[in-house]
Amino acid sequence: MKISGLSQACENNKEPILAQLEHMFAHTNTVLEIGSGTGQHALHFAPRLPHLIWQPSDLAYNHALINEVISYAKSGNIASPLALDLAEPWPVERVDGIFTANTLHIVSTDLVVSFFAGVAKHLATNGVLCIYGPFNYQGEYTSASNAQFDAHLRARDPQSGIRDQGWVVELANTAGLELKADVAMPANNRLLHFVRR
Ligand SMILES: C[S@@+](CC[C@H](N)C(=O)[O-])C[C@H]1O[C@@H](n2cnc3c(N)ncnc32)[C@H](O)[C@@H]1O
Known part of the structure; x- marks a missing residue:
């Protein structure tokens, strides 16, 4: 694939994430991806999750x-991207899976709250939410590189920054979700797996 603007981080993390999603989305019909970015995750995941439709946005x-x-996809289970801005109502009805990678530290604190309002509105009962990215624990960084990354993010946009896992779990609980797993991933990232009660 010779396309400019692709993400090396996506290339590095796509296989370890997929190894987890194969279990977490094993019984899911449609995954809405929020903040698809380059579409590299969609392209990699969809053919290996052939039982579901991957909906980028x-x-x-x-x-x-x-x-x-996604025009390089060899499987037919990737939908065309939806225009979804977390500041606006979501252009979907009900889905039974939601995935997002590296977005909660990019958008503002208010938009993280909006993200969970959208999850509460659109994720079906027993639906699965998976969130990939860096997190802090009790206000502490998990690595020096995450601390540097956070400083970089906040210098660029004071509303952005690495989120505390406890706060995210609290928002998820309020939205009616339960944390099933918090998986350590390469490069000091985490994969949070929630199920809607
Ligand atoms: C760091 S990129 C992550 C892209 C991809 N998921 C990945 O892991 O490489 C953050 C993504 O959040 C998206 N984003 C920023 N603000 C947003 C908003 N208000 N609503 C929805 N997505 C937003 C950006 O367009 C971008 O694709």
């Missing part, structure tokens, strides 16, 4: 790249 300006990347 992002701000509209990312759609040209996502469409270009």
